[in-house]
Amino acid sequence: MIQISWAAVLLITAACAYQFGFGVLLLLLPIGAFGLLTNRMIKETAGISAEKAALASRHLEELTLYVAEQDRVKRELKTSADKFRNAFDHASIGMALVSTSGNILKVNRAFADMLGIAEAELVSQEFAAWMPEDEIALHKRELTKLFYGVVPSTQIEHRIYHKNRSELWVLWSASLNGGDSDEAAHYIYQFQDVTDKKRAEQRMVHDALHDGLTGLPNKMLFDDRLQVAFRRAQRGFNINFAVCYLDFDRFKLVNDSYGHATGDKLLIEIASRLNGILRIGDTVARLGGDEFALLIEDITDIEEIAPMLEAIREEISRPFRIDSNQVYSTVSIGVAPWVRDYERPELMLRDADTALYQAKRAGRNRYQFFSQEMHTTTVRHLQIANELRDAVRGNQLRAFYQPIVDIDSGVLAGFEALVRWDHPRRGLVSPSEFIPVAEENGLISQIGEWMLRESCRQLSVWREAHTGSDDIWVSVNVSAMQFVDVDLVALVESALSDSCLPAELLKIELTETAMAENLDHIVGVMQRLKEIGVRMSIDDFGTGYSSLSNLHRLPLDSLKIDRAFVTQMDESGESDEIIRTIVALARSLDLEVIAEGIETKQQLNQLRMLECQMGQGYYYSRPLDAAAAEAYLADRAIHANRPVYTEFQPSGLVGIESAI
Numbered sequence: 001m002i003q004i005s006w007a008a009v010l011l012i013t014a015a016c017a018y019q020f021g022f023g024v025l026l027l028l029l030p031i032g033a034f035g036l037l038t039n040r041m042i043k044e045t046a047g048i049s050a051e052k053a054a055l056a057s058r059h060l061e062e063l064t065l066y067v068a069e070q071d072r073v074k075r076e077l078k079t080s081a082d083k084f085r086n087a088f089d090h091a092s093i094g095m096a097l098v099s100t101s102g103n104i105l106k107v108n109r110a111f112a113d114m115l116g117i118a119e120a121e122l123v124s125q126e127f128a129a130w131m132p133e134d135e136i137a138l139h140k141r142e143l144t145k146l147f148y149g150v151v152p153s154t155q156i157e158h159r160i161y162h163k164n165r166s167e168l169w170v171l172w173s174a175s176l177n178g179g180d181s182d183e184a185a186h187y188i189y190q191f192q193d194v195t196d197k198k199r200a201e202q203r204m205v206h207d208a209l210h211d212g213l214t215g216l217p218n219k220m221l222f223d224d225r226l227q228v229a230f231r232r233a234q235r236g237f238n239i240n241f242a243v244c245y246l247d248f249d250r251f252k253l254v255n256d257s258y259g260h261a262t263g264d265k266l267l268i269e270i271a272s273r274l275n276g277i278l279r280i281g282d283t284v285a286r287l288g289g290d291e292f293a294l295l296i297e298d299i300t301d302i303e304e305i306a307p308m309l310e311a312i313r314e315e316i317s318r319p320f321r322i323d324s325n326q327v328y329s330t331v332s333i334g335v336a337p338w339v340r341d342y343e344r345p346e347l348m349l350r351d352a353d354t355a356l357y358q359a360k361r362a363g364r365n366r367y368q369f370f371s372q373e374m375h376t377t378t379v380r381h382l383q384i385a386n387e388l389r390d391a392v393r394g395n396q397l398r399a400f401y402q403p404i405v406d407i408d409s410g411v412l413a414g415f416e417a418l419v420r421w422d423h424p425r426r427g428l429v430s431p432s433e434f435i436p437v438a439e440e441n442g443l444i445s446q447i448g449e450w451m452l453r454e455s456c457r458q459l460s461v462w463r464e465a466h467t468g469s470d471d472i473w474v475s476v477n478v479s480a481m482q483f484v485d486v487d488l489v490a491l492v493e494s495a496l497s498d499s500c501l502p503a504e505l506l507k508i509e510l511t512e513t514a515m516a517e518n519l520d521h522i523v524g525v526m527q528r529l530k531e532i533g534v535r536m537s538i539d540d541f542g543t544g545y546s547s548l549s550n551l552h553r554l555p556l557d558s559l560k561i562d563r564a565f566v567t568q569m570d571e572s573g574e575s576d577e578i579i580r581t582i583v584a585l586a587r588s589l590d591l592e593v594i595a596e597g598i599e600t601k602q603q604l605n606q607l608r609m610l611e612c613q614m615g616q617g618y619y620y621s622r623p624l625d626a627a628a629a630e631a632y633l634a635d636r637a638i639h640a641n642r643p644v645y646t647e648f649q650p651s652g653l654v655g656i657e658s659a660i
Contacts, residue, residue, distance in 0.1 A: 088106075091108055094193075095111055095189065100187065104125050114191060115160070115163055116164065132167065156172055169194050169195045169199075170192060211285075213268065216271050216284055219285065219288070226348070229241050230345035243335070244293065244294035244333055245335075246291065247290060249330040249365060254266055269322070282294065317331075332367070335352060352370060355368045355371075388437060388443055396421060396422050396423065400419075401458075404615070415473075415474050417451060418623050419431055442485075452476050455474045459473075460500055473507055473535070474505065475537065476507070476508060478509065488529070489525060506535070510537075536554070537558040559591050561595045561596060563596040566579075583611055583612055594613070594615065594616065595615040603617075
């Protein structure tokens, strides 16, 4: 409008100048300039007002949007807070808000239930009060990392207390949430109960390192502790320890007599007694079967452990009450003391085992310290064991026969079959050297079977070749292991059948000591052998473990008096009384008596006076090979009136009387 008005004025001015002249124009120019200036000012003023109005309008619009956004944020924050509160309160895992000073600000129901306490009772308590003391340091370390921003969150497994002070394992997660000040900051804890999982893991580890029957450490854990003790002793000069190897004598007898369930219960009782004797810090482990090991640490002198070993021996010797049975056992112990010569810890266990072997050979129920001589002997036994396997496979065994003679008439009654090893380099090896090794490595059953078959075959050959020898019998020693590990009755029947030898011409000898291993089973086998006609005899009577009260149970035909009593007859009268007692006992049981080890005329006369019926020994003959024994048999008429010891010396005589 202003622009239109000024245009009209300019038209009027121009018209006046044309009508009235240029003077009028000069008069009107100032008026026009003022008008133009005024018009410009009006225009500028109008523009500024419009800008302000537009700016104000924009500000109003922005303010409206801001207020609306604030309302939206507040609504969302409220919704988020409600959601967090709802999630916190109803979470399936335990949750807690904890101040940076360690006090509990809030907990959810799951966490309260986990600890077995009301939510309100937990608030304001110090969280560390619900942790075992040895966990607190680790807990604080993790919080320090969070507080200083080293890590955004943390997660570890640790223990916390239940209200009843039992321990729970939890997977603990934590993060720091807070404002600009320490007071506003707090930790958010999350807890998952992993107690069952942790216990399962611990059971797996325990089962991997412990014996399932007794709960004792197993060989793996024992080896680990031995390794630690070994390295510790290597680093110090005043640290000593010892390894002991234990084996319970005649444990197999318990299993065979009462069953494996009773044997297992006995092992549990043994473990309990051993634990009751050892000091805190020592280790007892079950290595397998009835073999245990001890690790005795922190001793200043090896003799310190002697009283402990004696206590173990005495404790194990006390009877065990297993169900309705009273079970007896003894223990043999081998000891390997620490010395700096050892290069590896397992060598100590090896040497303790070697000492154990020597303890058992020395009579059992004792302990033995290792010496280097034992190691040499063990290596020798190992060599014998390896060579003996080749001997069994390579037909290096030989049967020798020692005559058994009627003392009154001097007539040959039979032979005792004795095994020899014809070594390719050493010649004939004594049974005392290889029979114990054969019993340990299981070859005794093969050797015993060979001797049984060979003796029956040989006697059958002699019977056919020599008229008048139909009543000659052969006595074969049988190991107790053969009574248990093989069907001895079937084996004997087979040997008799193959050789066509009458059963009454075979006599089975079993040592008195061997019968103590499994008496009930052995008696049963002996009775079955008696039923088929085989005769039975106790060898080395008077030196073993048998009880006279059990003697009447045995289906015997004869007793053999041990050569030790016969040898001592020349020295004192004590052996005479022992032999007289044995003869009287045998007579009361209707048993034949055979004396071993007769070497002199005086011994023979004394035995005749004591009414001993039969004898064998160097006075009559040394053990003979098959050819020499046949010559003896062929010349049996000569032996009726004079001894063979001085006048009859066939080839192949060997000065060894040990038998299998």
